[in-house]
Amino acid sequence: MLVLHTSDWHLGRGLHGYDLGAAQAAFVDHLVDVARAERVGLVVVAGDVHDRAIPPLSALRLFDEALSRLRDTGARVVVISGNHDAPARLGDKAGLLDPRVRIRTDPAELATPVVVEDRFGPVRVYPIPYLEPAAVADLLPEVALPEVDAPGDGPAGQGADADTAGHGTGPDAGLSALANERGGYRASTGDAAGVPAGLAPLAVAEGPAEPPFPGMVSLFDDDELAPSLIPAPARRPAAAGRGRRAAPLSHAATMRRAMAAVRADLAGHPGARSVVVAHAWVTGAAGSDSERDISVGGIAHVPASLFDGITYTALGHLHRPQRVQDREQVRYSGSPLAYSFSEAGDAKATLLAELGPAGLTRVEAIPVPTRRRMTILRGRLADLLTRLEYGEHADDFIAAVLTDQARPMDAMTALRERFPRTLVLRHEPEDADAADTGSFARRTRGRDDLDVAADFVGFARGTSATEAERELLATALTEARLAAMAAEAG
Numbered sequence: 001m002l003v004l005h006t007s008d009w010h011l012g013r014g015l016h017g018y019d020l021g022a023a024q025a026a027f028v029d030h031l032v033d034v035a036r037a038e039r040v041g042l043v044v045v046a047g048d049v050h051d052r053a054i055p056p057l058s059a060l061r062l063f064d065e066a067l068s069r070l071r072d073t074g075a076r077v078v079v080i081s082g083n084h085d086a087p088a089r090l091g092d093k094a095g096l097l098d099p100r101v102r103i104r105t106d107p108a109e110l111a112t113p114v115v116v117e118d119r120f121g122p123v124r125v126y127p128i129p130y131l132e133p134a135a136v137a138d139l140l141p142e143v144a145l146p147e148v149d150a151p152g153d154g155p156a157g158q159g160a161d162a163d164t165a166g167h168g169t170g171p172d173a174g175l176s177a178l179a180n181e182r183g184g185y186r187a188s189t190g191d192a193a194g195v196p197a198g199l200a201p202l203a204v205a206e207g208p209a210e211p212p213f214p215g216m217v218s219l220f221d222d223d224e225l226a227p228s229l230i231p232a233p234a235r236r237p238a239a240a241g242r243g244r245r246a247a248p249l250s251h252a253a254t255m256r257r258a259m260a261a262v263r264a265d266l267a268g269h270p271g272a273r274s275v276v277v278a279h280a281w282v283t284g285a286a287g288s289d290s291e292r293d294i295s296v297g298g299i300a301h302v303p304a305s306l307f308d309g310i311t312y313t314a315l316g317h318l319h320r321p322q323r324v325q326d327r328e329q330v331r332y333s334g335s336p337l338a339y340s341f342s343e344a345g346d347a348k349a350t351l352l353a354e355l356g357p358a359g360l361t362r363v364e365a366i367p368v369p370t371r372r373r374m375t376i377l378r379g380r381l382a383d384l385l386t387r388l389e390y391g392e393h394a395d396d397f398i399a400a401v402l403t404d405q406a407r408p409m410d411a412m413t414a415l416r417e418r419f420p421r422t423l424v425l426r427h428e429p430e431d432a433d434a435a436d437t438g439s440f441a442r443r444t445r446g447r448d449d450l451d452v453a454a455d456f457v458g459f460a461r462g463t464s465a466t467e468a469e470r471e472l473l474a475t476a477l478t479e480a481r482l483a484a485m486a487a488e489a490g
Contacts, residue, residue: 001118002038003275004075005351006031007046007316008335010084012059015397016423020337021058023371027336028066031350034366035073038352042116042123043075046316046333047082047130047279049090071100076116081105081129082279082316105129107139111261113274120357123273123311126262130279130317133254140254141261255280255302263309273355276307279316284325285332287318304330311359314351321349321365329360336368341399341424344374372397372421381408385418399424405431406463449477 081087091105104127113124283301307313313330321334349365378401398419415422454465
């Protein structure tokens, strides 16, 4: 069976105000073409179908169209909700869909597999939607858990289950007997190490990767919250004698309970091939600037060893395609489009995983066609506007980092004359002094208002305030003080 793994479509999302609807529709065309050409048996979408809890109508229509067209290729389709999706809204029509299309958003059903048949027999597919610990503590299936807390519930990198002690260790090691013999890895266009093109393991990151330049403009407003982070109703006490501990406060503990339920079902089907579809941040995987933080309410990372013994684990949430800690069977497909400039160099892909009679035989990266590149240009404004080598980027999405000593006037207007899709502009003088990292109170203590205001002019423009500008500032400050005194006097 061929499994086509994709995730993080974020339908309805733009890029710094630029509409990406046409690019998202082109990706759906590409996905349908791949499913048909490769005769895919199963398509899995590992969460974050939409970008917001209430997506625009165009995004809803595109999702409906994608499901219908993928079904018409003859493939089964399994979709889970991610931290950007509103589970109730995404799954509201799940019961009305063709049985070949399953949308799973209810944590209570995660141990009830979707069974897909191929010529070698059944494949048990376990869809695990995004699990916000505080919201799902009382919704997960009841399973017996070890009396002693398994390691790895603390911050990533602490405890034996932080995946530094090797594969197959820890409390889940004894359950690895459920694993099938997996075939050797083969990449159709890989390197000598057998890693598919565009999927070389990235540097281990225990948190979001550093942006390519400091202060990258965020794609999210500060007041945006994932639908799953809306305060949940008060939890009821755990039933005595049923093997449940107190409600977990970490993603690791929550996912451990979920995988215990999956393994309990698998235990009744020895030798069965299995696919887990999950939306989580797994320890050792590298993020980018465009994923929403999911650490509110608990530690975000979950250990990769939780998925040991699963034939293939299709992950969503992180936008860079990658395998996790060299586990060939634990993969992020990444987002089909770049949603921040920190992804400018990423090779976007969908993953084609082949399941043979004994397990996973190969994983192939299918490149997603790029409609428009994302490019970071750095240099003096005059050079960016005149040098020939920059001409090839005229049609790209541009983040410009200007290194002029003084901040150029109307730089964005000038840049957009040559690069119409310039979206981000920063000023970083090449010979600027190291930034003062002290607190605002410390940097302004003992200084008068005029000096503070004049320093701000220098910071914003890159050159010190002139005497004439200081006089203007002094006049404005005096008028403000007089106005304040008059207001107090009534």
